[in-house]
Amino acid sequence: MPITNRLALLALTFLFFLPSARADEGMWLPLLLKQLNEADMQKKGLKLTAEDIYSVNRGSLKDAVVQFGGGCTGEIISDQGLLLTNHHCGYSSIQSHSSVEKDYLTNGYWAMSPSEELPNQGLTATFIVRMEDVTKQVLQDVPATGISEDARERLVQQHSQQVAQAAVQGTHYRAFVRPMFGGNEYYLFVTEVFEDVRLVGAPPSSIGKFGGDTDNWMWPRHTGDFSLFRIYAGPDNKPAPYSPQNKPFKPRHHLPISLGGIKPGDFTLVFGFPGRTNEYLTSWGVDEVYYLSDPAKVQVRDTKLRILDADMKASDKVRIQYAAKYASLANYWKKWQGEMRGLKRLDAVTRKQEQEARFQQWATQGDAARRAAYANLLPEFEKNYRAERDVSLARDYVTEAALGVELMLYANSLLAVVDIKNAADRTAAVQKLKTGVNGFFRNYSKSTDQKVAAALLALYAENTPSTLLPDYVKDLQKQYPGKSKWHILPPTSSPNFAEAQHNIPPSIDWTAYADYLYSKSRLTTPESANAVLDEVAKGNVAALTNDPAYQLASAIVTNYRANILPPYQIANDNITLLSRTYIAGLRQMQTDKTFYPDANSTLRVAYGQVAGYEPRDGVKYEYYTTLDGIMEKADPTNPDFQVPARLVELYQKKDYGPYAVDGTVPVAFIATNHTTGGNSGSPVINGRGELIGTNFDRNWEGTMSDIMFDPDQVRNITLDVRYMLFVVDKYAGATRLIQEMTLVGKPEANGKPAKEAKVKKGKHKQKA
Numbered sequence: 017m018p019i020t021n022r023l024a025l026l027a028l029t030f031l032f033f034l035p036s037a038r039a040d041e042g043m044w045l046p047l048l049l050k051q052l053n054e055a056d057m058q059k060k061g062l063k064l065t066a067e068d069i070y071s072v073n074r075g076s077l078k079d080a081v082v083q084f085g086g087g088c089t090g091e092i093i094s095d096q097g098l099l100l101t102n103h104h105c106g107y108s109s110i111q112s113h114s115s116v117e118k119d120y121l122t123n124g125y126w127a128m129s130p131s132e133e134l135p136n137q138g139l140t141a142t143f144i145v146r147m148e149d150v151t152k153q154v155l156q157d158v159p160a161t162g163i164s165e166d167a168r169e170r171l172v173q174q175h176s177q178q179v180a181q182a183a184v185q186g187t188h189y190r191a192f193v194r195p196m197f198g199g200n201e202y203y204l205f206v207t208e209v210f211e212d213v214r215l216v217g218a219p220p221s222s223i224g225k226f227g228g229d230t231d232n233w234m235w236p237r238h239t240g241d242f243s244l245f246r247i248y249a250g251p252d253n254k255p256a257p258y259s260p261q262n263k264p265f266k267p268r269h270h271l272p273i274s275l276g277g278i279k280p281g282d283f284t285l286v287f288g289f290p291g292r293t294n295e296y297l298t299s300w301g302v303d304e305v306y307y308l309s310d311p312a313k314v315q316v317r318d319t320k321l322r323i324l325d326a327d328m329k330a331s332d333k334v335r336i337q338y339a340a341k342y343a344s345l346a347n348y349w350k351k352w353q354g355e356m357r358g359l360k361r362l363d364a365v366t367r368k369q370e371q372e373a374r375f376q377q378w379a380t381q382g383d384a385a386r387r388a389a390y391a392n393l394l395p396e397f398e399k400n401y402r403a404e405r406d407v408s409l410a411r412d413y414v415t416e417a418a419l420g421v422e423l424m425l426y427a428n429s430l431l432a433v434v435d436i437k438n439a440a441d442r443t444a445a446v447q448k449l450k451t452g453v454n455g456f457f458r459n460y461s462k463s464t465d466q467k468v469a470a471a472l473l474a475l476y477a478e479n480t481p482s483t484l485l486p487d488y489v490k491d492l493q494k495q496y497p498g499k500s501k502w503h504i505l506p507p508t509s510s511p512n513f514a515e516a517q518h519n520i521p522p523s524i525d526w527t528a529y530a531d532y533l534y535s536k537s538r539l540t541t542p543e544s545a546n547a548v549l550d551e552v553a554k555g556n557v558a559a560l561t562n563d564p565a566y567q568l569a570s571a572i573v574t575n576y577r578a579n580i581l582p583p584y585q586i587a588n589d590n591i592t593l594l595s596r597t598y599i600a601g602l603r604q605m606q607t608d609k610t611f612y613p614d615a616n617s618t619l620r621v622a623y624g625q626v627a628g629y630e631p632r633d634g635v636k637y638e639y640y641t642t643l644d645g646i647m648e649k650a651d652p653t654n655p656d657f658q659v660p661a662r663l664v665e666l667y668q669k670k671d672y673g674p675y676a677v678d679g680t681v682p683v684a685f686i687a688t689n690h691t692t693g694g695n696s697g698s699p700v701i702n703g704r705g706e707l708i709g710t711n712f713d714r715n716w717e718g719t720m721s722d723i724m725f726d727p728d729q730v731r732n733i734t735l736d737v738r739y740m741l742f743v744v745d746k747y748a749g750a751t752r753l754i755q756e757m758t759l760v761g762k763p764e765a766n767g768k769p770a771k772e773a774k775v776k777k778g779k780h781k782q783k784a
């Protein structure tokens with residue numbers, strides 16, 4: 017059936033299910049809260065005004081929120097620049113100060129005086145000074161139609177830079193412009209970037225990473241996922257590079273910390289820097305994620321993780337070398353599986369088709385202008401997704417599988433040096449490459465990587481449509497004939513697309529080939545790799561170009577750049593343009609709905625309420641966890657569930673100080689806020705503007721919220737701030753840190769009278 021007919025039919029069926037703004041969905045621009053959300057937030061329990069949350073003229077909550085490094089969020093919790101974020105966000109800083117003798121990852125670290133606070137080169141904390149809608153300036157003289165996406169983007173970039181430069185002229189601020197709603201709007205962000213951010217405290221991994229990858233993305237959760245840093249500033253309280261003379265930064269606002277607790281239904285607000293969402297994807301886009309991209313990536317990582325796991329179990333050396341790589345691979349491997357289940361549960365593709373049917377009907381029934389703008393939009397989407405499908409899959413297999421082989425990734429980093437004709441330039445480039453050699457090989461196990469190569473190259477070669485494979489790879493079947501066994505399609509293929517008939521994959525014995533590759537290539541040890549680079553510096557480029565690892569990587573990457581990327585980019589540019597129009601159309605169609613822009617690592621507010629959930633039939637989850645649950649999960653035989661002796665001791669003595677609730681200590685809670693990657697470390701704030709926790713994860717059942725939100729299932733996971741205080745105070749004895757915080761809600765807190773104990777203590781049911 018032609019798509020327009022099918023859409024019309026669906027439209028009839030679903031005419032009456034008009035969408036409305038759905039509870040708790042949304043990542044809102046702080047600047048627009050007054051206009052869009054204030055009334056709704058107050059109805060749901062916010063006691064503040066929008067101006068208290070975001071203001072340019074006076075201190076507001078936003079002045080206590082920073083982007084921490086590149087990918088996390090942090091919040092300011094004292095008037096001396098003390099910063100709270102996640103343990104997994106501070107992980108690389110903690111690691112960089114660690115050695116076998118001073119193993120801060122394993123044992124934790126607590127600066128007992130200011131002089132023990134440890135500087136971190138390259139770590140930044142970025143405040144948002146202000147934001148502004150600059151759509152008019154950016155789109156000035158940019159034709160709305162009849163311009164290529166490429167040319168439009170160049171103009172937009174040029175205008176954005178002008179706007180950003182003008183905004184910070186003569187100040188120490190920085191600025192950038194970001195598109196919202198697919199480029200229908202543009203916003204300026206003026207930032208203040210602090211460069212002297214020091215490590216103040218971190219619990220041992222047995223607290224900060226308790227549950228490890230086993231519990232990652234899961235509820236119920238017992239991870240004490242926090243670490244503490246401090247922002248330092250120059251004598252004028254402005255950003256300055258590290259100097260022993262720098263002083264603790266005096267913020268415009270720091271968050272008071274509530275000891276008052278939470279109960280179901282309580283208002284919660286998450287303020288942070290969510291990275292990326294795709295809420296306005298069409299059914300074809302969701303189809304691609306669900307049937308193609310997620311399964312392919314999961315399959316590749318699944319294969320790789322199995323191999324790493326076996327080798328890590330067999331060797332301590334490999335275990336340490338691959339711990340961080342394993343964790344980072346496992347994180348999204350697990351997330352994508354949750355996402356697929358969530359999309360299935362929601363029947364997301366069908367829901368999107370229903371929405372598209374309504375859109376099509378709205379478009380075709382409109383006046384001439386509306387019809388001209390929108391009536392042909394959806395068929396165009398379909399056309400471009402169809403064109404993109406094979407190359408998109410091929411792209412996933414290059415990035416995840418072929419370049420998932422470390423030897424390929426390494427060889428890829430050496431490709432460019434061959435093209436340098438000038439001898440002096442080449443020597444300089446080789447010099448630079450040589451500085452990377454030791455870093456790469458320190459955490460490299462050749463025999464592990466060889467096993468990975470045998471499996472992942474097979475996945476790459478057998479799942480890439482063979483027209484998109486380089487001849488170099490196909491020709492390997494002459495020398496290494498074998499049987500294909502990895503092909504995953506069609507079991508996951510979409511009912512919405514007749515998947516392209518891929519030619520028969522090459523039949524190669526990848527184990528035999530990997531044997532050859534890893535015995536012949538000189539790029540597999542630091543000594544021989546250095547020797548190759550030295551020869552290249554002397555002008556013998558063939559030392560590199562004759563290497564079989566170089567040749568394979570070069571063949572894969574050259575083919576990727578020539579045959580996969582260009583058509584992918586063309587389709588993708590078209591889809592970008594179509595999406596902009598589609599979002600504009602949706603906003604015209606649903607005038608009663610409040611829209612939010614997709615996450616793009618800019619400052620956002622999400623709000624919702626404390627709530628448990630029912631993950632599946634017959635199972636009901638509480639909204640909070642406690643220290644008792646840590647003891648329940650304790651397992652000395654499992655590295656993910658170690659409990660430090662000191663914690664056991666506090667537990668046995670019930671030495672909980674003012675952080676106790678009903679004879680235990682609260683550890684984590686969940687709420688309905690719409691969050692994503694990048695929200696890690698975000699302050700979770702109650703209706704009075706007080707800190708109740710720090711966000712660190714999402715529940716597995718809710719991971720599809722990057723594409724489709726479901727208020728029944730989506731929960732953000734928050735470390736209860738009282739567990740943080742308990743660990744800092746009772747476990748670590750770092751009372752100087754407690755002293756500088758502003759605790760509210762319980763009179764005996766930090767030895768001084770609390771500001772106002774106007775909060776009623778949350779009623780916690782004793783666990784059965």
Ligand code: ARG
Pocket residue numbers: 104228229232233343344347693696712713714
């Ligand atoms: N899932 C959390 C976030 O995406 C935490 C990741 C770190 N923790 C871990 N066990 N690997 O990204």
Ligand code: GLU
Pocket residue numbers: 087088691692693694695696712713714
């Ligand atoms: N742990 C994630 C982060 O590092 C947050 C989890 C999510 O995606 O919601 O940002």
